[in-house]
Amino acid sequence: MKRQQFDSSTLPYLLIAPQLAIIFIFFVWPAAQAVYQSFMLEDPFGLASQFVGFDNFIDVVSNEHYARSALFTALFSGLVAFLSMAIALLLAVKADGILHGQSAYKIMLTWVYAVAPAVAGMMGVFLFDRSIGPLNHLFNATGWPFNPQLDVFDASVTVILVSVWKQISVNFIYFLAGLQSIPRAVREAALIDCRNGFRRFWTVTLPLLAPTGFFVLVINITYAFFETFGVIDTMTRGAPGGGTATLVYKVYQDGFLGADIGGSSAQSVILMILVLGLTIVQFRVLEKRIHY
Amino acid sequence: MHRIKLTDHLILIFGVLFLLLPIWVVFASSTHRPETILNQGLQFWIGDYFWETYSAVLFDNTGFTEAVNAVLMLKNSLILGLGFSVGKILISTIAAYAIVYFRFPAGSFFFWIIFSSLLLPLEVRIIPSYEVVSKLGMLNSYTGLILPLIASATATFFFRQFYKSVPEEILEAARIDGAGPFRFFVDILLPLSKTMIAAIFIIMFVVGWNQYLWPILMTTDESYFTVVMGIKQILNDLEGNRIPQYNKALALSFLAMLPPVMVVLIFQRWFVKGLVESEK
């Protein structure tokens, strides 16, 4: 990573100080406590605690449902990230290319991101309800015996669908912004050089969009891993049979709902290491290919 | 630009329908009675309960203090949304600037510390965060509500990506002109970032707007009630004692979507094609 940079001794520290200060006080300090608690067995009120080393971690990993949950998390996150990014990218490219009515499309497409996860979950519950849900009727009408209350596959479809629905809008905004910041001169030149829209996208637009695209990829993986428990909580609570519980939902279940502080902290440490590893891989492998 | 293809329009229209239909259904359903919604599900057509629902939601004063109404909740959500997005943009634009445009020891290290804040979501560190905020005396305050939420790296990461993609020639030209780091940032980089700032503002506004867990945990004063808290409270139904007032919850949800839409409307002209100023 070459590049021209300023040489100034104090200014960068000053610039980065506010962000670092907030992160240290409101993230690192509480996070350190959470990590500390993963090594302890403590009653939730903090009145009795004992150090148990790695026991919590062993308990977590040796639980057979943890492996199942990990598998579901991988599938779920991959699908949600891929689908919401692909659809959003398609919509952004198309919206970017259209001159007339562009604002109308943009506004209508971005509106959805404003829906709170709790509300999206509630709508999902209604839409997939066994007796009154229109989507339930729709699926059944196509011959699919759709039963999300009892069938794990069907339930997974519902949570994936709602999570994707929510995320498309956000990705759309990011992609659109990225597309719009490609200099006009470059786009016009590309238009002249390469008439085929599809080729143009692959050879010119995509590489230029890569920095934004990389950001969107990392953010989407993070979203799928960490932010989707709101939808799962409202729609399925991990049912049926615990089959739609992602790793982060289990953290929420055990920690927030079940007051098992040590166990949930251990789970979140494991999750943190997992995602950190994933992210490092993304940075090392993908970022190298991006030409800034 | 190039010719508009019909298929492009079709794709966009389909996308719009997929995203918007549920929102229409939310609005239509909110105009019906709760019993109708319970028995027949979400409605596609307008019902007869519009006035009762919306006047109750907007004008009824509820809560123990009898001061909680839609106006109060919208106001609090607005403060959270604005405070959060403005705060985030302020600190992340300068932090990313430092990381990308300065050569200083530990620059990379600081980036990774900042980035790590994405890996432990608030829900997981919520109890220790409560203790921290309480020690700082920030319980029941807007500061306490907003500051801990800002502690995550999304925006810094986003701006880092963008700054890295800005062509080197621009910095070179600026240096030749004798611009120091301050002038470069204010006069050149920020205007270039308009689109990105707009995007982040729109998205972060909604993140702050939709906060639920953190506010309900650390406020004990009804004057801090937000819209999402109001919605969830209406839906809190135990053992079927009463039918939840779905119509009111849906109406609140619909109202809750309007300010973010206005935000998009206001900022959409920043989504301007091309970088006119950068052409030299």
Next chain:
Amino acid sequence: MKATKTILAAATGLAMLGAGAANAATEITFWHAMGGGLGETVNTIAKDFNASQSEYKLTPIYKGGYEETMTAGIAAFRAGEAPNIIQIFDAGSATIINAKGAVYPVAKLLNENGVPFHAEDYISGVRNFYADSKGDMIGMPFNSSTPVLYYNKDALAKAGVQPPKTWEEFEDIAPKLKKAGYIALSQSHTPWIFSENFHSRHNIPLADENNGFDGVATKINYNNEHMRMHFSKARAWQQAGLFGYYGSKWGDNQKPFIDQEVAMWLGSSGSFGGLKSSAKFDFGTTNLPYWNSITKGEEYTTFIGGAALFAFSGKDKAENEGVARFFQFLTKPETQVFWHKETGYVPITNAAYTLAKETGYYKDEPDAEVGIQQLNQKAAANNKGYRLGYYVQIREVMTREYDQVFAGTKSVDDAFAAIEDGANKLLARFAKTVQ
């Protein structure tokens, strides 16, 4: 007489004025999970309490659902910012009671503040769940209900049957209901209705240590022959079209009853309120059925679900007195009857039940009485309730396994073995945390 009264009233008024001027009211806070209409009723009661006296000012605040409220309480306690009163639900009772020194037992609080506590004042099915093994209340039951059976009168008439008292009777009438075009039964909470209260109704122990009342329990007893029999039957009924399992959510199992696909539904004694506005048919209420083969003719009571109010420790004397006064206000028959009528939750004192009867309430609302009558039935060793650690997670294990039994992906025996294994691991963990 009248003159004396007037003078007394005037004197009291003056004294209160003086007292009011001298001391500002002591503030006490109350965190609860009552949303919607229930929350409004709570606010009314709080306002009435504040209006009835001037030494204490109670402020209730809604803190989300049951779990969110408990987590808020935990976080606040750790930061030294706990409220005076907090509402904790049944599955969380072990968490708050076993945390040594977190709460100030209600019986002690009342006795110390001149409000004598007598366990016999409280309805028998209610008084033990949140009490210690001697019967002294640690938490005060607040919103209590118990499982009861609702039936569609039209459906049963069509099939020419009566509502069943026992499961044996159910097996007789279910095929007739099926012939009349209905699924005979559904239920809304497999842990609460089909497990915990199944044990109570048949007087079977739930766990060791006297169901957790004598000490921290470490061995669950769900994997017993009676439970396996019952669930094997339920699964067989499901396959024969006599029982419908619609997932693990309360509403999903209640809806088919409202939609008249299902003829009988096991819900909560408080559900009649919602049913009246949503059901378009005549319904009746009766007791939770039991297996005559297990109880040999006895009918044991069930216990309460819902939540209780706990007083956090570490508060000063004046605030504790305020809490005691509020509890006293809350347990007045008039307050109890008001709460009972508004919310459908059962009154917790015998005096309140008597008052409600006297006002003729049950003539208008016979459904409201069934739960209370059931809670007054024969009480034996295993009818107190349970106190088990990490019970929220244990319920998750149970729901998970039951989902699989009714989806046909796991056998009843395997499911119960898994429940036993999972629950015991959780109980052992909890035992370690409170050592």
